[in-house]
Every structure is written in structure tokens, then in C-alpha cells.
Amino acid sequence: MEKIVIVGGGAGGLILANSLDPKKFDITVIDKSPITIFQPAYLYIAFKGAHANITKPIRSILKKGRKFIEEEVIKIDLEERKVYTKNNSYSYDKLVIATGTITDTSKMKGLKEINDQFGDYHTNIENAQKVWKSLNNFKGGSLIIGMSSPICKCPPSPLEGAFLAEEFINKKGLKNKSKITFFTPYPRAYPSEPINEVIEPLLKSRNINIMTFFDLDYIDTEKKTIYSIEGDEISYDLPIIIPPCVGVNIEYNPSNVLDEDRFIKADKYTMQINGFDDAYAIGDATNIATAKSGVTAHLEAKVLANRLNGIDDKFNGRTNCPFDVGYGKGTFVIGSYTQPVVKYPPTRIKHMMKKVMQLIYWQSLKGTFDFAFDIFFKMTDPEKLNKKYK
Numbered sequence: 001m002e003k004i005v006i007v008g009g010g011a012g013g014l015i016l017a018n019s020l021d022p023k024k025f026d027i028t029v030i031d032k033s034p035i036t037i038f039q040p041a042y043l044y045i046a047f048k049g050a051h052a053n054i055t056k057p058i059r060s061i062l063k064k065g066r067k068f069i070e071e072e073v074i075k076i077d078l079e080e081r082k083v084y085t086k087n088n089s090y091s092y093d094k095l096v097i098a099t100g101t102i103t104d105t106s107k108m109k110g111l112k113e114i115n116d117q118f119g120d121y122h123t124n125i126e127n128a129q130k131v132w133k134s135l136n137n138f139k140g141g142s143l144i145i146g147m148s149s150p151i152c153k154c155p156p157s158p159l160e161g162a163f164l165a166e167e168f169i170n171k172k173g174l175k176n177k178s179k180i181t182f183f184t185p186y187p188r189a190y191p192s193e194p195i196n197e198v199i200e201p202l203l204k205s206r207n208i209n210i211m212t213f214f215d216l217d218y219i220d221t222e223k224k225t226i227y228s229i230e231g232d233e234i235s236y237d238l239p240i241i242i243p244p245c246v247g248v249n250i251e252y253n254p255s256n257v258l259d260e261d262r263f264i265k266a267d268k269y270t271m272q273i274n275g276f277d278d279a280y281a282i283g284d285a286t287n288i289a290t291a292k293s294g295v296t297a298h299l300e301a302k303v304l305a306n307r308l309n310g311i312d313d314k315f316n317g318r319t320n321c322p323f324d325v326g327y328g329k330g331t332f333v334i335g336s337y338t339q340p341v342v343k344y345p346p347t348r349i350k351h352m353m354k355k356v357m358q359l360i361y362w363q364s365l366k367g368t369f370d371f372a373f374d375i376f377f378k379m380t381d382p383e384k385l386n387k388k389y390k
């Protein structure tokens with residue numbers, strides 16, 4: 001029986017493990033943690049003070065016939081076909097890497113200090129709770145939401161933070177005592193132009209100041225000022241900054257399968273790691289030029305399950321990222337390798353759909369709602385929607 005080792009029991013790794021037939025494959029998932037986290041909820045912990053339980057034991061999500069090993073992988077030798085943890089090594093016939101990303105505050109001076117003090121909504125539950133505390137302590141002044149790097153999980157999430165922060169400040173009656181600024185290294189508020197045409201007017205209508213071409217250089221915590229490489233500066237009272245997102249710390253042989261941010265170089269259609277026909281990478285861990293999102297991890301896992309079953313399936317770069325614009329409304333960022341992002345207007349129903357995802361998330365990792373996803377992805381096909389929303 002073919003031995004498949006999946007490193008990482010998050011969205012991508014679990015969907016793949018549950019999509020493969022244990023009668024055909026010997027399937028093992030290795031994760032350093034016993035639990036998996038519903039990360040989109042960081043947003044609601046940070047900006048709405050949500051208390052929902054957003055973790056589940058990995059074992060409880062894995063269907064029967066799949067093995068789970070709780071150990072941290074420290075080295076992967078693709079030449080020798082071996083995965084090393086501190087005390088053990090595991091061989092494989094096929095390897096899938098689904099290790100996601102980590103945030104790295106060491107890249108810019110001052111970033112660690114302000115993240116430790118005020119929190120962020122991309123690193124972990126504790127940091128998201130810190131944002132909620134910081135917002136509640138805010139009495140007015142300059143509130144900054146910013147992207148310290150162009151690469152981050154869930155491309156809409158930085159702006160979702162800005163929208164939800166504005167809603168919070170407004171409802172607290174602090175709007176006329178505050179200035180909210182969103183900064184981004186991109187040339188526009190949302191990098192992709194069609195959806196930016198929907199989002200930018202909304203930001204302006206809510207008096208959220210936008211600073212584009214702002215590549216974070218360093219933060220002077222004494223002067224409470226953030227400086228960009230381009231020579232701009234913003235002073236802050238409450239800075240909530242998304243740290244750079246990088247690949248996890250695993251040593252690889254050969255090391256050139258990683259790019260400079262430690263993302264794994266993989267084929268954008270087959271997810272095969274460059275130079276190896278028995279190793280793949282899916283989800284946030286790859287350098288594939290599409291959104292780092294749970295939906296991407298899900299779709300890549302499904303394509304890879306087909307490929308491992310001998311079906312010549314290809315990932316089409318499809319994205320479908322929910323976008324909360326505050327006040328109970330939302331939209332989606334929908335596109336693919338061949339279709340530009342749809343200019344999709346926000347509605348209450350689209351926001352409800354994002355909320356429903358939270359309710360069905362754990363079951364969706366088991367494949368329970370595959371039929372509903374198939375219908376949803378067909379209904380929201382970007383080619384069809386692009387004809388409707390020009």
C-alpha cells in the first residue's frame with residue numbers, strides 16, 4: 001500500500017487526509033500541535049470580542065483509518081524521502097507538505113514591541129485578544145491598521161480589520177475624536193483593481209484614511225511613529241499591524257525548494273514540489289501565486305486527492321475569499337488564474353454566508369458538505385460573475 005505522509009494538520013492537510021481512501025493508501029498526518037484552529041475567527045476575537053471556541057483536536061477531525069502523530073517536524077530530506085522530528089524519522093512513498101505560515105516580527109525594528117503591547121489578528125488567539133483589549137482601552141486619537149508586508153493570509157483580512165475597527169469606534173461614540181488610517185505597500189487599498197473599485201469608496205465614506213505605497217521600514221516606539229521606506233511617516237496612539245507572513249522553520253534538503261520567505265516552490269497546477277515527482281505542497285505553505293486562504297487549501301487538497309488517485313486534475317487558481325465590510329455586510333474576492341477578480345458588490349446575504357462557514361467549518365474538513373461546496377463554487381464561477389458585474 002502506498003505510504004502517504006502529510007505534514008500539517010490544518011485546513012489543507014486534514015481535507016486531503018479525509019479525501020483519500022484508507023483502503024487504498026496508508027495515510028499519516030504529522031502535526032506539532034494536537035489541535036487545529038479556525039483562524040478566520042481571529043478577526044472576530046480582535047474586533048468583536050468573540051468568545052467562540054475556535055479549536056478542535058486534530059484526532060476528532062480525522063476520519064477512521066488515518067494515523068496521527070503529534071510531533072514537530074524539524075527536517076525534510078526530499079532526496080532520501082525522510083521526514084525528521086526531534087526523536088524519530090518517517091519514510092514515505094508520497095509526501096505532502098501543508099505546514100501553513102508563521103508571522104515574523106523580527107524583520108522590522110519596533111514591530112515586536114508594538115505587537116507585544118497592542119496585539120495583532122494574524123498570529124494566534126492571545127494576540128487577537130490583545131487587540132480587543134487595546135481597542136477597549138482606546139480613548140480616541142490616531143488608530144492605525146497596517147500591512148507590514150505584501151504577503152499575508154487571506155488578502156481581504158487586513159481591510160476587514162480596518163472596517164471592523166471603524167464600526168467599533170463609531171458605535172463607541174469615538175469617531176469625531178479619532179482618525180483611522182489604513183496603510184499598505186500596494187498601489188491601492190485592495191491590490192486587485194476590480195474589487196478595489198467597490199472597497200475604496202466604502203473606506204472613503206467611513207472616513208478611513210488610505211496610505212498606499214507604504215512599505216514599513218521601522219517603528220520608533222518612543223516617538224510613537226511608523227516610518228516607510230518611501231519616506232512617509234504616521235504617528236499613532238493605537239497601532240495594529242499585521243506582521244510579515246513567512247514559511248515555517250523546517251530545514252529542507254535540497255534547500256533550494258524554498259524561496260527567500262521560506263515558502264515552498266511548487267507547480268501552480270499540480271502542487272508538485274519543483275524537481276520532485278513524489279512530493280507536493282498545498283495551502284499557505286507554498287509560493288503559488290494565489291490567495292493564501294482556507295478555500296485555496298481546500299481546493300488544492302481536492303485536486304491533489306484526485307491526482308494521487310491517478311486522475312489528471314489541475315488547480316485553476318480559484319479564490320473565493322469572504323470580505324466583511326462591517327455593519328453586517330460582506331462580499332467575496334472571486335477570481336482564478338484566467339479570470340480577473342469580480343467587481344462583486346457587498347450585501348447582507350454574502351455576510352451571512354461567511355457566518356455560516358464558521359458553523360459548518362469542522363464538518364467541512366471531514367468532507368460532509370462537499371456537495372454544497374461544489375454547487376456554491378459553480379454558482380460563483382468567476383467567468384459567469386464577470387459577465388454580470390462589469
Ligand SMILES: Cc1cc2nc3c(=O)[nH]c(=O)nc-3n(C[C@H](O)[C@H](O)[C@H](O)COP(=O)(O)OP(=O)(O)OC[C@H]3O[C@@H](n4cnc5c(N)ncnc54)[C@H](O)[C@@H]3O)c2cc1C
Binds near residue numbers: 122
Ligand atoms: C484573520 C484571518 C482571517 C482569515 N479569513 C479567512 C476566510 O474568511 N476564508 C478563508 O478561506 N481563509 C481565511 N483565512 C486563512 C486560513 O485560515 C488559512 O489560509 C488556512 O488555515 C490555511 O490552511 P493550511 O492548511 O495551509 O495551514 P494551517 O491551517 O495554518 O495549518 C498548518 C498546520 O501545520 C502545522 N505545522 C506547522 N509547522 C509544523 C512543523 N514544523 N511540524 C509539524 N506541524 C507543523 C501547524 O501546527 C498547523 O496545524 C484567514 C486567516 C486569518 C489569519
